[in-house]
Amino acid sequence: MSKVDVLFPPGATHRDWAADGILAVSLTLLSIVPSYVFPAQGADYLAVVTFFSAAMTMPLVLRRHSPLLMLALVTVGGVWQVQVFADPTLSLISVPIVAYSVARWVPGPMARSVIVVGAVGAILGPLQWFSRYNENLSFYVLFWGACLGAVLTPYAIGRRAREVADARQTQVRAAEERYRLLLAEREQQARLSEASTRTMIARELHDIVAHSLSVMIVQAEGGRAAASRKPEVAAEALDTIAETGREALHEMRRIVGVLRAGPDEESVSYAPAPTLEEIPDMVGRTSDRIRLVVEGNPQPVSQALALTVFRVTQEALTNFLKHAGPDATAVATLTYSATCITVEVVDDGTGVDDPTDGGGNGLRGMYERISSMGGTLSAGPRSDGPGFRVRAVLPVRESTPHRPVGREGTQR
Structure with missing residues (x-):
């Protein structure tokens, strides 16, 4: 001081x-x-x-x-x-x-x-x-003590009052510091929540838009090639394109409805979230070069897990359409058991560059989705021949703790 x-x-x-x-x-x-x-x-x-x-x-x-x-x-x-x-x-x-x-x-x-x-x-x-x-010494000592007490007593009271005030001020400063830290923590939590929400929205948009556009492009190219020889095939391709566009629009409206809903409002949904039962239909509309194999019977699971399985399968098929080549084929295998659901998509493509490639956002989105559900993901070239393999294992147990995803794959 x-x-x-x-x-x-x-x-x-x-x-x-x-x-x-x-x-x-x-x-x-x-x-x-x-x-x-x-x-x-x-x-x-x-x-x-x-x-x-x-x-x-x-x-x-x-x-x-x-x-x-x-x-x-x-x-x-x-x-x-x-x-x-x-x-x-x-x-x-x-x-x-x-x-x-x-x-x-x-x-x-x-x-x-x-x-x-x-x-x-x-x-x-x-x-x-x-x-x-009075010349008596005890008389002087008595008055000296009284006069000294008139100084020491209020001095002691004053110091005590100062100590109490200092302690109260210290408590106030500590409370202000705690409040400041609390505000900073809340702001940090809000930022993390905002970042998590942005990541989720980006992942949903990528999965919906990338898959729908890939399917529409493949069907349009196939319909153009068959238009002169088999007009009925071209008409089916156009129907597939229209249906895919409508579904993408429904999904986009659902996401926009969630974004526009206030904090105290119920989430707006223009269409239900995809389920396990819709995967065969989605695979069938994607391409006739994909064969679906289902092992076991689907069991009732949480909506989050069903959506994750659907999106992972969808993104793996999108990856096939974009990179495997026009003559490649793929086998999508869904294995249901009492403890986990396994998604495996294997193709025999040679791997071609796609000018619309998102720079690995698809695989990143799959890693994020599977990590949030406590599963594992491996993605990379096949060891038994040409092509690419995507394999995801998702536990069915709701109490399974989340653990980091083993990044065994490479960007395609």
């Missing part, structure tokens, strides 16, 4: 000025009124009493704004009184107030200066005023 803060403690207000001024004037009047009501000597003596009493009490106006300056002025006034008056005056009532004020408002060791000044005054005052009445 700087010297300025010690001499002029911060925090004093205009209200403190008014309260201290009223206190100083009141004590001044209290100390001089008896001399005017019961005059013992002439007018000159009354003027001297008024002056030296005011010298002891009026500095109390600085009690809150500059306690050490108040102490210095009162000390000077006390020295004058010891020299001028043969008996103590009522203005000495300011001494306990000075001791309390210094202890309460002056920080650190400087507050102890009032004890030193008070101890010296407790010796000099009784020695000057009572030596002519």
